[in-house]
Amino acid sequence: TQLLEQSPQFLSIQEGENLTVYCNSSSVFSSLQWYRQEPGEGPVLLVTVVTGGEVKKLKRLTFQFGDARKDSSLHITAAQPGDTGLYLCAGARSNTGKLIFGQGTTLQVKP
Amino acid sequence: DAGVIQSPRHEVTEMGQEVTLRCKPISGHDYLFWYRQTMMRGLELLIYFNNNVPIDDSGMPEDRFSAKMPNASFSTLKIQPSEPRDSAVYFCASSFRASGMVGETQYFGPGTRLLVL
Numbered sequence: 061t062q063l064l065e066q067s068p069q070f071l072s073i074q075e076g077e078n079l080t081v082y083c084n085s086s087s088v089f090s091s092l093q094w095y096r097q098e099p100g101e102g103p104v105l106l107v108t109v110v111t112g113g114e115v116k117k118l119k120r121l122t123f124q125f126g127d128a129r130k131d132s133s134l135h136i137t138a139a140q141p142g143d144t145g146l147y148l149c150a151g152a153r154s155n156t157g158k159l160i161f162g163q164g165t166t167l168q169v170k171p
Numbered sequence: 172d173a174g175v176i177q178s179p180r181h182e183v184t185e186m187g188q189e190v191t192l193r194c195k196p197i198s199g200h201d202y203l204f205w206y207r208q209t210m211m212r213g214l215e216l217l218i219y220f221n222n223n224v225p226i227d228d229s230g231m232p233e234d235r236f237s238a239k240m241p242n243a244s245f246s247t248l249k250i251q252p253s254e255p256r257d258s259a260v261y262f263c264a265s266s267f268r269a270s271g272m273v274g275e276t277q278y279f280g281p282g283t284r285l286l287v288l
Contacts (some may be wrong), residue, residue: 066226093276102175102262103214104278148214157202157226157269159277 194263
């Protein structure tokens, strides 16, 4: 059973386009993180959202945590080839000590 | 700090052989995690330690897998005997505090790419 469902699984777009990646669950999380992974490397944390309804911006990336803390979205404005990679959402419950990862969204931005 | 260090980076072995993966966490981090990543199943948590003690090993596939953390600066993941379906990228990660605490981050190593023939 996949507790965190990401969509879409694959996305190929042209440079300059906008996109949104979704991370959904039926479970409530105390916090949710987004990671980015490049080929041959481990995931690297982009952002952590904690409060329901919270919105965080990181340059052209906008992250939102759902009001009920069950879902999240990542929006990229004017995508660039450097944004290419695997985007993973990960949820945590209180202080269990561990994260539950979604399947990931593979993004390819073509010049 | 050099970050999380994993060795080897690549491992090719034959079915039935023993495989040992190694990890050195970031100094001062109390939590260490072992993950497995495949195209089919994504990133799966195998086991994690807190202060060198295994806390949750519910993700360990079967008895062929074992993990140890003899001290704060070293951990191993062993597969014996290995099978072709164990082929995957194995990541080690560490963190200062429990995941889910505000501001906490897991730092991942570069991974070990394992191919079992």
